[in-house]
Amino acid sequence: MEIKSIKILGRDGCRNCSTMFQNTMDILAEKNIACDCQHVTDLQQIMAYGVMSLPGLVINDKVVSYGKILSKADIEKFIEVN
Numbered sequence: 001m002e003i004k005s006i007k008i009l010g011r012d013g014c015r016n017c018s019t020m021f022q023n024t025m026d027i028l029a030e031k032n033i034a035c036d037c038q039h040v041t042d043l044q045q046i047m048a049y050g051v052m053s054l055p056g057l058v059i060n061d062k063v064v065s066y067g068k069i070l071s072k073a074d075i076e077k078f079i080e081v082n
Contacts, residue, residue: 003082005036009046009056009066016069017041017055023072024057027079 006024010017021039028037040046040058049058053067057075059082070078 003033003035003079004060005038005058006079007038007040007056007058009040009049009051009058010054012041014054020055020057020070020075023070024075027072027076031076031079033079 006028008017008021008024010021017039021037025037027033028035046054046056049056049063051063051066055069056066057064057070057078059078062082064078064082065074
């Protein structure tokens with residue numbers, strides 16, 4: 001399946017959320033994957049996904065992880081299987 005969008009759901013100023021976003025951007029660059037990648041901090045948008053624990057990882061509008069700080073290797077696995 002082609003990855004069209006990735007969203008990291010997190011809070012402004014959250015170091016872990018920002019790190020997860022940067023790690024995701026690094027992986028996309030390393031693998032030459034072109035997709036829309038966003039760091040979503042708007043609480044209403046986050047709640048629309050039903051996510052109550054941050055950070056969250058959304059691939060192609062499907063929540064694949066939340067409430068866990070993922071390593072680069074974990075993020076890469078989610079990207080590969082989606």
